[in-house]
Amino acid sequence: MSEHRSDERANGIDDAQHDVVVVGAGIAGSLVAKRLTQAGFSVLVLEAGPATAAAFDDYSNHVQAFYAATSKGPESAWPPAAGVPQPDTADIRTGDGYFVQAGPLPYGSTYTRLQGGSTLHWLGVSLRMLPEDFQLQSSYGVGRDWPLDYWALEPFYGEAEHEIGVAADVVDQTHLGLEFAPGYDYPMHRIPPSYSDRLLAAAVDGMTVNLGEDQLALKVRNYPAARNSMPRGDYRPVGAVDQRRAGQGDGHGLARDLGQRCAGNTACTPICPIQAKYNAGKTLAQADGRTLQVVAQAVASKIQLDPVTGEVRGIEYQRYDDPASARHTVHVARGRVYVLAAHAIENAKLMLASGLGSASGMLGRNLMDHPSIYGWGLASHPVGPYRGPLSTSGIDDLRGGPFRARHAALRVDVGNDGWRAPTGAPDSTVTDAVANRGLFGTALREHLRSTLSRHVRFSLNVEQLPSRSNRVSIDPRYVDLLGNPRPVINYDIDEYTLAGMAAAKRVYQEVFRRAGIKDCTDPEQGVWFPSVAYQGDTLHYHGMGHFAGTHVMGNDPAQSVVDTDQRCWEHRNLFLVGSGSFPTMGTSNPTLTLAALALRTARHLAKELST
Amino acid sequence: MTTSHHLNGDSMPAITTLDELYAYLDSAMQLEHATIPPYLTALYSIRPGTNSDAYHVLRVTVVEEMLHLTLVANLLNAVGGTPDLTVAGFVPDYPAYLPDGERDFQVSCARFSRESLGTFLEIERPRQAPDEQSRLIDRGPARRGRLGSAPGNNQLQYYSIGEFYQEISRGLHYLHDLLGDALFCGDPTRQVGSEYFYSGGGAIVPVSDLRSAEAAIDLICEQGEGFGGGIFDSEGELAHYYRFQQLVLGRYYQERDSRDHPSGPHIEVDWDAAYPIKQNAHLADYPADSEVAAAAIAFNTSYAGFLDLLTRAYGGRPELLLDAVTEMFRLRDQMTRLIHNPIPGLDGVNAAPTFEVSVHLAGVAS
Numbered sequence: 001m002s003e004h005r006s007d008e009r010a011n012g013i014d015d016a017q018h019d020v021v022v023v024g025a026g027i028a029g030s031l032v033a034k035r036l037t038q039a040g041f042s043v044l045v046l047e048a049g050p051a052t053a054a055a056f057d058d059y060s061n062h063v064q065a066f067y068a069a070t071s072k073g074p075e076s077a078w079p080p081a082a083g084v085p086q087p088d089t090a091d092i093r094t095g096d097g098y099f100v101q102a103g104p105l106p107y108g109s110t111y112t113r114l115q116g117g118s119t120l121h122w123l124g125v126s127l128r129m130l131p132e133d134f135q136l137q138s139s140y141g142v143g144r145d146w147p148l149d150y151w152a153l154e155p156f157y158g159e160a161e162h163e164i165g166v167a168a169d170v171v172d173q174t175h176l177g178l179e180f181a182p183g184y185d186y187p188m189h190r191i192p193p194s195y196s197d198r199l200l201a202a203a204v205d206g207m208t209v210n211l212g213e214d215q216l217a218l219k220v221r222n223y224p225a226a227r228n229s230m231p232r233g234d235y236r237p238v239g240a241v242d243q244r245r246a247g248q249g250d251g252h253g254l255a256r257d258l259g260q261r262c263a264g265n266t267a268c269t270p271i272c273p274i275q276a277k278y279n280a281g282k283t284l285a286q287a288d289g290r291t292l293q294v295v296a297q298a299v300a301s302k303i304q305l306d307p308v309t310g311e312v313r314g315i316e317y318q319r320y321d322d323p324a325s326a327r328h329t330v331h332v333a334r335g336r337v338y339v340l341a342a343h344a345i346e347n348a349k350l351m352l353a354s355g356l357g358s359a360s361g362m363l364g365r366n367l368m369d370h371p372s373i374y375g376w377g378l379a380s381h382p383v384g385p386y387r388g389p390l391s392t393s394g395i396d397d398l399r400g401g402p403f404r405a406r407h408a409a410l411r412v413d414v415g416n417d418g419w420r421a422p423t424g425a426p427d428s429t430v431t432d433a434v435a436n437r438g439l440f441g442t443a444l445r446e447h448l449r450s451t452l453s454r455h456v457r458f459s460l461n462v463e464q465l466p467s468r469s470n471r472v473s474i475d476p477r478y479v480d481l482l483g484n485p486r487p488v489i490n491y492d493i494d495e496y497t498l499a500g501m502a503a504a505k506r507v508y509q510e511v512f513r514r515a516g517i518k519d520c521t522d523p524e525q526g527v528w529f530p531s532v533a534y535q536g537d538t539l540h541y542h543g544m545g546h547f548a549g550t551h552v553m554g555n556d557p558a559q560s561v562v563d564t565d566q567r568c569w570e571h572r573n574l575f576l577v578g579s580g581s582f583p584t585m586g587t588s589n590p591t592l593t594l595a596a597l598a599l600r601t602a603r604h605l606a607k608e609l610s611t
Numbered sequence: 612m613t614t615s616h617h618l619n620g621d622s623m624p625a626i627t628t629l630d631e632l633y634a635y636l637d638s639a640m641q642l643e644h645a646t647i648p649p650y651l652t653a654l655y656s657i658r659p660g661t662n663s664d665a666y667h668v669l670r671v672t673v674v675e676e677m678l679h680l681t682l683v684a685n686l687l688n689a690v691g692g693t694p695d696l697t698v699a700g701f702v703p704d705y706p707a708y709l710p711d712g713e714r715d716f717q718v719s720c721a722r723f724s725r726e727s728l729g730t731f732l733e734i735e736r737p738r739q740a741p742d743e744q745s746r747l748i749d750r751g752p753a754r755r756g757r758l759g760s761a762p763g764n765n766q767l768q769y770y771s772i773g774e775f776y777q778e779i780s781r782g783l784h785y786l787h788d789l790l791g792d793a794l795f796c797g798d799p800t801r802q803v804g805s806e807y808f809y810s811g812g813g814a815i816v817p818v819s820d821l822r823s824a825e826a827a828i829d830l831i832c833e834q835g836e837g838f839g840g841g842i843f844d845s846e847g848e849l850a851h852y853y854r855f856q857q858l859v860l861g862r863y864y865q866e867r868d869s870r871d872h873p874s875g876p877h878i879e880v881d882w883d884a885a886y887p888i889k890q891n892a893h894l895a896d897y898p899a900d901s902e903v904a905a906a907a908i909a910f911n912t913s914y915a916g917f918l919d920l921l922t923r924a925y926g927g928r929p930e931l932l933l934d935a936v937t938e939m940f941r942l943r944d945q946m947t948r949l950i951h952n953p954i955p956g957l958d959g960v961n962a963a964p965t966f967e968v969s970v971h972l973a974g975v976a977s
Contacts, residue, residue: 060663230806237809254667256848257674260809263936 018044018293019609021315021335023300023350025051026117027591028577028598029341030283031163035602037288041609044293044333045284046315048084048342049114050323051296054281056242056255062120063273072420074121074545077271078112081323083482084299086113092543093528100478100488106530107491108543109369111343115296118343118545119279119591121270123390124226125413126166126592128157130400131177133586136465140405142496143465144583147555147564154181156596156603161224162187164278164595165238167262168224175221176400187235190222191262194416196383196456197222197393203515204395209507212403218511220414223394226278226591227262237261238282240275264388266417295333297323300342301484303354303574304332311573312338318482326481337573337605341598344580345472345487348550351576352474353485357551359570362561364473366466366549368585371493371541373501374422374526375458375508377517382453385418386426392416398507399587408463408500411587412507418455421542423526426452456517459542460504463587464497466549493541498534501541546590548579566601577601622743625761626782629690629794634762635779636687640694642758642772643680643831645703646734647673648966649720649727652888655946656722656963661884665723668854672731675834675851681803682816682827684925686779688801689818690786690794694925696918702968705891707756710768710775712738715750715757720892720963723885728859735835735852738771746774772835776828783828787821795820800927807929842870886950888963896965901955903962910945915968917942 019041022029033043052058066077073089080086087110091097101107111118131150136143158181160166167188170180193201201220208217228237239259259275268277275282284294295317302316315338320328340347348364357363395412403409419425426448433439433447470492474485493501512519523529523540531540554560557569566581568574577598579590626632650673657666684694695701706717711733718734721727740746746769750757753765759775760768769775787794795818802817809815816827833844835851842853842864849857849864856871857863863875889896894911897904917938924931949962 056667057663064660254664254671257671261936263940 018042018335020337021333022339024342025115027280030280031598032602034287037291039606042291046298047115047296048299051115053116054243066271074270083326084113102490107489109545116279116281124277125589126224126226127588129586129588156600160595164226166224167229172222188229194388194392214401214403228276241281268390339575341577344547344550365468365471367470368464368548370461370544370546373460373504376419377512377519379454380516385455388416390417408497410462410504413459415457458508462500501539548582548585550580551576553581565604624781624785633692639683652720653723656885658884679831685818689797691796696922703756710759721890722888731855740770803929807932886961888961892963892965910964
């Protein structure tokens with residue numbers, strides 16, 4: 001079953017010297033590889049997982065895996081290789097997965113270890129962070145300040161939005177102090193709001209809620225999405241990737257008309273069947289093939305240092321041919337510069353496993369997520385759920401404001417996917433109707449028609465601040481099949497975030513009331529999620545897959561792991577890119593910001609390598 | 612084939628008036644559309660999870676036929692005509708008859724099979740008439756569902772689809788010589804542009820002058836039959852004929868291959884993995900009051916509505932093509948509902964959409 005697609009490339013690679021060695025072919029690594037190959041530098045990308053998402057027929061197999069899976073979780077389309085395990089939502093309850101959950105609370109998020117990374121399964125929300133998010137400490141006395149401000153990153157946000165292909169209208173996005181470069185707009189028009197978005201907006205826009213002493217007016221807004229839409233100007237939406245293996249021709253154009261527009265397949269997570277949603281394979285396919293080498297099924301296992309200079313002189317990696325087996329050979333990749341782009345957890349893990357980056361004591365610490373609350377209810381009239389992109393709008397007004405001095409900010413994600421995520425509907429609705437209500441025939445159909453069509457779901461994503469005790473570490477007792485350490489996760493949710501979660505719960509209840517939506521939220525009856533007690537209440541939370549903070553960026557080597565260029569303070573030819581560099585995360589999904597940071601680092605590297 | 616314009620030919624073009632040009636372009640729309648029901652029927656007859664490559668070869672091709680349909684609508688709008696996909700007889704009563712050189716052949720709505728692929732090859736086959744005089748063939752008495760014939764004289768059919776477009780190209784040049792740029796008097800807002808029609812297989816061409824008109828015609832011809840006699844079109848994509856041929860020959864073409872000799876990887880085609888549907892199904896084949904009859908009527912109603920939607924989209928409201936995407940999902944679901952279910956009383960024969968969109972099914976020839 002396995003294709004030994006990279007054998008010919010892997011052989012002899014030990015001798016090759018590249019300008020840049022990148023670990024990880026996710027979005028950050030792919031952006032760095034694209035930019036630096038286009039600048040004429042030779043780049044070797046090591047990808048731990050198989051490259052199956054890059055060829056159209058293999059991608060189709062992933063779609064089939066999703067169709068066939070009984071549980072449609074984020075991982076259902078993306079099974080990992082045996083030697084490259086990944087966290088799985090189903091393991092959170094058992095506590096027995098890739099992550100060693102050391103508590104006190106389970107960490108609720110997962111990621112994908114395949115070429116393309118977690119962009120294979122992400123939802124595609126591409127919000128910029130707010131200007132105030134970068135100065136949380138100086139503005140509100142909590143968290144940390146970034147060593148960069150919003151305007152230092154603004155041009156790279158624009159660049160990232162064009163690289164990813166983000167659909168939005170600037171006019172919808174200028175609030176909470178968010179400003180755009182003059183004349184700027186997104187590369188594609190916004191994805192149209194869903195019918196339920198419009199109904200909700202009609203009911204909710206202008207209502208106010210109180211957070212602390214702040215009274216905040218709400219508005220349902222379209223959010224920027226990495227999902228193809230009508231292009232602006234001469235931008236050309238990038239559709240499905242179809243890179244064939246050597247000797248397989250040009251791809252025969254089987255995918256050439258796929259994915260130039262979102263067609264509303266309602267499967268964004270875990271897999272867009274037509275690749276209208278961005279995945280990092282699109283970026284990697286645009287790298288200059290003349291100076292790019294990608295070696296998939298190559299697990300970086302140890303960073304080698306030059307004992308004299310302290311610089312990195314090589315990265316050991318384990319190359320396996322058969323994804324079902326742990327058999328592998330060990331190689332060393334050499335370059336002038338090394339870029340770890342393997343994910344917040346994997347970057348930290350590789351550093352720890354190599355005994356590096358310990359000087360500040362910050363490596364692996366400050367692990368964050370967006371612990372999130374589901375609220376679900378029944379609208380009084382049909383709202384047309386279970387169609388279109390899983391989500392097209394949100395309520396952003398609670399992402400910023402003085403209340404952040406007291407509790408966490410939050411963002412309301414408005415679903416188009418009914419109760420699927422919190423209850424397993426529509427399947428569970430059918431089961432309930434048949435098994436509990438004894439319905440069949442016409443009565444069953446009528447019941448399903450009248451209830452499913454009114455399903456409303458909110459997900460309220462709550463900010464989490466950096467904390468030293470929330471961390472990833474390694475322990476020689478816990479290793480995977482290749483002998484690499486499994487991440488040991490210590491995780492808790494502090495009072496600041498818990499108060500935000502409690503506020504989030506209150507907010508959705510108020511919005512439901514206002515919109516005439518009957519609150520049906522009942523975590524005991526829904527899909528299992530971890531929970532935490534707070535002020536006499538039980539808050540059930542789910543992870544958003546938003547890992548951040550494990551190699552924090554700063555101006556002070558004693559307090560951070562990387563500088564503003566994401567260069568490791570201790571090893572000057574080593575860069576750690578990704579959301580691990582975030583000092584704080586605000587309420588934005590981290591991908592756009594980490595892409596902007598990666599592009600900023602790539603620009604810096606292109607300059608440095610030329611001199 | 613490529614369109615080398617017979618500008619120096621001695622004979623008068625068949626198109627010498629605007630009305631004649633409209634009639635030809637109406638026929639061209641009908642012709643482009645006529646390939647879609649057979650391709651869709653074969654496509655959706657493939658059992659889910661099987662024949663992935665064949666599925667996508669068919670899917671890409673049918674998407675390009677939709678592009679061709681829209682390109683012809685742009686041509687017709689550009690010269691002041693009015694595309695109408697709702698006229699009686701626009702959808703042929705299958706089997707329909709298409710020209711293929713000295714003969715014509717039947718095109719059926721049938722399951723995916725070697726035989727249907729053989730027909731598709733004939734549809735897309737490159738054919739250039741040996742000389743000017745052979746471009747119109749007298750096929751004898753008019754037969755219903757004959758496509759690619761000379762408007763006004765159904766007995767005379769073009770040598771091939773390529774020659775049919777050749778005639779349109781000649782007519783465009785003739786009328787342009789006569790009228791100048793006034794030929795392109797259409798309302799530019801009726802042109803469908805890339806914001807409303809997208810396909811990686813070739814960008815939509817808004818038509819505003821002779822050059823863009825030629826570009827639209829060239830794209831239609833090249834995508835079907837290849838560029839300059841080669842197997843690829845000018846964008847380097849394999850032409851339809853050779854895409855289909857790969858499935859029949861069981862091998863992919865790769866760069867530098869010559870026609871009829873693909874040397875790329877083998878393609879596995881499971882010819883049995885298709886639903887055994889009724890060929891050229893008609894409502895009359897289904898027991899009255901049966902569920903398949905109701906489903907077939909529902910599909911036909913949707914399809915008629917869809918053609919009406921396209922007519923409005925091509926009639927100055929291109930943004931309606933956004934709604935057309937949703938409608939195409941609906942059509943797919945309605946088609947598979949028929950194809951996946953047996954016809955009561957016919958042992959082991961499944962239903963299929965009948966594409967009978969109108970009670971006035973007099974056929975093209977009437």
